[in-house]
Amino acid sequence: MIKIFDGGLGTMLQAAGLPPGYCPELWTLENPEALAEIHRQYVLAGANIITTNTFGANRIKLSHYNLQDKVALLNASAVKTARSACGPNTQVAGSVGPTGKFIAPLGDQSFETTFDVYYEQAQCLDACGVDMIIIETIIDIQEMRAALLAAKAATTKPIICQFSFGADGRTVTGTDPVTAAITLSSLGAHVIGANCSLGPEQLLEVVSKIAQTTNLPVSIQPNAGMPRLENGRTIFPMTPEQMAEWAPKLVEAGAAYIGACCGSTPAHIKAVRDTLQNCGYLTNPPFRTQLTIPTALTSRTNTVYLGANFPTVVIGERINPTGRKALAADLRAKDFTSIKKEALAQIQAGAQILDVNMGVPGIDQADTMKQAVETLSMLVAAPLSIDTTDPSALEAGLRYYPGRALINSLTAEPKRLEQFLPLAKKYGAAIICLPVTGAGLPSTPAEKIEAVQTIIDAARQTGLNDADFVLDALVLTLAANPDAGKGILETLRLYREHFGFPATMGLSNVSYGLPRRELINASFCCMCLAAGLDAPILNPYDTSMQDALAASAVILGQDVGSKNYIQKQAPKEALPQTTTAPIQSDPLEAIRQTVINGEKESIIPLVKAALEAGYSPLEITDKALTAAMNEVGTAFGAGRCYLPQVMLAAETMRAAFVTIKETLPSHSVKSLGTVLLATVEGDIHDLGKNIVAALMENNGFYVIDLGKDVPPQTILKATTKYKPDIVGLCALMTTTLPALDETIAVLRAAKSTAQIIVGGAVLTPEYAQQAGADAYAADGIQAVNIAKALTAK
């Protein structure tokens, strides 16, 4: 049976006299008959379910009208009016809409405030006797989670969760329908769907995707087409007939609840109902095949599947302060920088899920875990595994994470089960089942199976299902347990045979105490992948492991066409020229080439060798270094090389100079002259100036850098003191040109002998001339060339 929802209330209320800018819920409190009439029209049109006019009746939205204390009153009135309009079989859905605020960490409103606000409204709606709650038009997964958790806490009635998706197929904060469906179905929604933003044509695919991801019923309430503005009013163009055409398609795609949203009227609902009646779908919709739901974890934006039918998933283990003093110290100081670095680096190294352990003695682990999951949710798209034995830390991790997390782990110990299972159920988490009982570590695969069975039985009692389980094979050290390896392989095989759930394990333990651990780990990993390991927990930086995983993916047929493997084996970025070119027998030529290629590391031994071979610093500087920078400069001017390459060459120059100075401390470098640099007063940009400073210094000048936003008098003082040959002035914007003019004027008035070069995005040769500068430089290289020319005179 297809259930027909009502259509939009907004347009209807406006037509009934709701003044623009007036609180809709207040207006219907004052004009209940107008609202009742709209509800009646929808019932007459064939709606099975009518939605209360409480979309904005939450404390936060109501505060815009200073009605935040009228939550109970406004919700009660709307429900009462809806009831009064019901037919004998009509159901009433209590509407809960967005708060209009972004939820932390995407915004400043906390999750808890959001939860409280939704709890307040859901309680009211429940107390007033709605038949179900519909959370609708939600644009952010975390807001939906808060609303759903609040509704579940307030009522046992069914809860419908509808998102608003954009034309790009995602919510505004980036969640796609598949990810949304997985997160919400495990969190306890009864119906999942979408409404608003798009018309039926655009939403068809959304319905399909949700219907192919969950066995829950799907609801859809499209707008009457894509809106346009006509004479200052928003018009939704679809006629009832046009909209109704889509109804059978939406049902075929999997929708069990159909309504409509913005721009719709009772005529639209009637047309939809009649069409479905005529084609027979109303009472006999197409059969929806029961899906076998795979195990999946989600983040705000991504889904990762685990299991035999999916590629191997790497769970990165590095966010763990155990045995890591520096990391523990950072967490004590609430500094998450190293956690963030580890997260990014692990993702770069191939991890698809990140294990998060905040176990540092003496800290508030729950609060630290909250910050960790919120921080990581902003940084990586990978789902998380919450690794803790502390129930409050576990709850914090699960509650504040905007996705479906994995719990690492549940053992068969009664206390652990008692504390962790309710949290797993409440927050819809997947669980790693670790076969440890109160009686100690299991010694045989059979014992592990038994322990896992205990956990699964208890979990099923709590309401978890097959898509929630990941089994840990429990790796022990080979050095202490010679049969550990074979035992694991047998365990994995048995896990596949008895349960079929995805398997995991912490790989690194196996090689403890043995030499060349990486070899044991990588070999063990390959064997386990073949025996049934799906999601190893490991150190993603281990290159032998990376290689083993890549090769295994090919062998197991997960890397189609061996594409990833072949790409990985391709030579790393092109080797620097000089190591593939014939070795330069001429040391000076070798140095010159190395500077041109920007090879900072290679230059040091080359310069040392040249000095040892008897070349003087002067020769090296003139024939190799200066020649190199000149060539780089020319190439830059000709557009054959680019600024980062010039910078690398300059750094290489510097390394050469430093090497000379360290090897021959008594050698004094002949300076081409002194250059004083500054960005003028009022100008706070210094990238250009810094580039010029770098180039000047490494082309033989002595540089005094006064920094940015430098007043003319300060520049004058420094010029008087240091008597530079050149003063370089930078200005970025037209608004700071007057300061440039003034600086030049001040220097001229003081009869400074320094030659003035000006540069910066806003400068031109013409401006430079009329401002009285001696030269204009379009870029750092030009500045160096001009400085050389001016000081050579």
Added chain:
Amino acid sequence: MQTYYPTITTLKASEVRRYAGLSPQTDFSEQMLQTAMREAILLIHPQGTWNTYPYDEASHIIYTPDPVTLEGKNIQKFLTGAVQVAILAVTISTTLEEEVTRLFADNSYTAALLLDAAGTAAVEQTADELCRIIRHQSSAAGLVSGNRFSPGYGDWNILSQKEILPLSGGPALGITLTAASMLVPRKSVTAIVGLYPTQAQSYPLDTNHLSCQHCNQNSCLARKETTNHDKDF
């Protein structure tokens, strides 16, 4: 008005390269670029805010409590057909630019240049994220949002920043203006986005006249090469 903190997990490498002054074809150390981008992601604190106001295209007036008239042919043409404008401000805060300064002081010029470029890409991406939200919200009212246009673009006087910054709500993010109309933190952007009725003839706008090829900053490091799909703004 509220602050939105967009999630930025990756940067567009092509944009970072462009801001660093590399041509699309230049072979440059992928490792250095990746390092700069990764460092940038760790250092940025992306955030933004915006306000929406009615707009009259004929008189070029933004109907804020204290109405503001837009001057400059480019911005006026850009907003032809708009019935509302969203004025936004974004920043990535000062942490990244402080690290750039430190790298230069440490003679790591290349890393500094690349990190600075990554910072620019990050703030632009933050602005893109805000525009996405503005687009979604305005579509509910039957409006389509255009691309963004900032003070200083074309002939829109940079001094208009004095009016635009307060209208954007940027001060709530800690964004201030120097006497010379520069935004602090340096990696901050303010912009106007026009909101147009969907049946209006003037949308989508021909924005080619706003491309790099028509800008007079010939020595701009980030100047784009001409392509057929050159839609800068």
